[in-house]
Amino acid sequence: MRLLVAILVLLALGAASCDGGNDRERNGGFGAIPSTETATPSEAFTPSASVAPSPTQAAVPDPPPKTRGAASPTCVEGWRTPRRDTSLFTDPLGIVRRTAPVDGEFTVVDMRYFTGPESPPSDKGYILEIDRWYIKLFVESDWSYQGRFIVEARRFGRGVAAVAPYDTSGFRSPDWTGFQWDSADTEARAYPGLPGRWAGIPYDFVRGGAGLDIPGLPDEVRGCLGGT
Numbered sequence: 001m002r003l004l005v006a007i008l009v010l011l012a013l014g015a016a017s018c019d020g021g022n023d024r025e026r027n028g029g030f031g032a033i034p035s036t037e038t039a040t041p042s043e044a045f046t047p048s049a050s051v052a053p054s055p056t057q058a059a060v061p062d063p064p065p066k067t068r069g070a071a072s073p074t075c076v077e078g079w080r081t082p083r084r085d086t087s088l089f090t091d092p093l094g095i096v097r098r099t100a101p102v103d104g105e106f107t108v109v110d111m112r113y114f115t116g117p118e119s120p121p122s123d124k125g126y127i128l129e130i131d132r133w134y135i136k137l138f139v140e141s142d143w144s145y146q147g148r149f150i151v152e153a154r155r156f157g158r159g160v161a162a163v164a165p166y167d168t169s170g171f172r173s174p175d176w177t178g179f180q181w182d183s184a185d186t187e188a189r190a191y192p193g194l195p196g197r198w199a200g201i202p203y204d205f206v207r208g209g210a211g212l213d214i215p216g217l218p219d220e221v222r223g224c225l226g227g228t
Contacts, residue, residue, distance in 0.1 A: 045174070045203040047174070047191045047194055047202050057140075060109055061109065065110040065228075067081040068080045072223055073219075073220075074219060074221070075223040075224040076220045076221065077114060077116065078114070078224075079112040079134075080112070080113055080114075081110075082111065082113050088113055091158075092111075092135060092149075093135070093137075095160060096135065096149050099196075100160070100195060100196025100197060102142060103139075103142065104141035104145070106139060109136045111134065112134040112225070113132070114133075114224040115129050115132065116129065116130060116220045116221035116224075118130055119214055119218040132221065133149075134148070135150075135151065136228065137149075138166065138195075139195075146166035146167075146195055147165065147195035148165070149163050150162045150205075161205065162177060162205035162216055163176070163194050164176045164177065170228060171206060171217065174204055174206070175206070176204070176216065177202050177205060178202070179198050179199065180200050182201050
């Protein structure tokens with residue numbers, strides 16, 4: 001069954017590449033990979049509530065985060081912080097704001113840009129290498145909007161892949177939540193510990209879920225979030 005799901009996922013990815021490349025942006029940042037076994041609300045993953053939304057000022061690391069990480073077996077190309085005056089820095093922030101809208105300016109505490117393969121692995125040329133960003137930010141005028149985000153860009157579309165509470169660290173379950181797009185229920189909802197409102201069926205992005213038994217990040221890039 002796992003093999004069948006993986007094959008169907010790849011077929012869905014191929015179909016998405018032919019429709020103009022904006023499914024994730026139209027669907028609130030999610031939904032480019034439909035599930036063959038859609039979870040019902042009662043079966044859906046419950047996002048981690050271990051870290052409640054903070055009404056107080058977000059903690060800012062001192063000293064500031066590193067800006068570059070070397071290549072390793074779990075971060076195959078290494079990572080770097082893009083310059084703030086480049087599209088590599090501003091574009092993923094626009095995707096976050098479009099997915100989970102909020103008034104006020106973003107204060108970016110940390111950003112890492114890295115590239116690596118699809119999850120699950122594929123030999124399709126258009127998904128051999130995915131651009132990804134890790135972003136930690138808050139809105140000073142609205143302390144309830146604090147979070148960590150993973151943004152992904154493929155040839156056929158871009159979107160927020162997962163979100164985690166601000167006061168978590170690394171790439172651990174159940175901190176990271178993905179949302180599978182559900183055309184039958186497009187209402188965006190608030191979740192404890194997560195900034196903004198999110199549409200779709202929540203699932204554990206680290207372990208996979210919502211009908212997809214596939215981790216959100218492949219082993220080749222999981223380490224790019226080490227030390228975050």
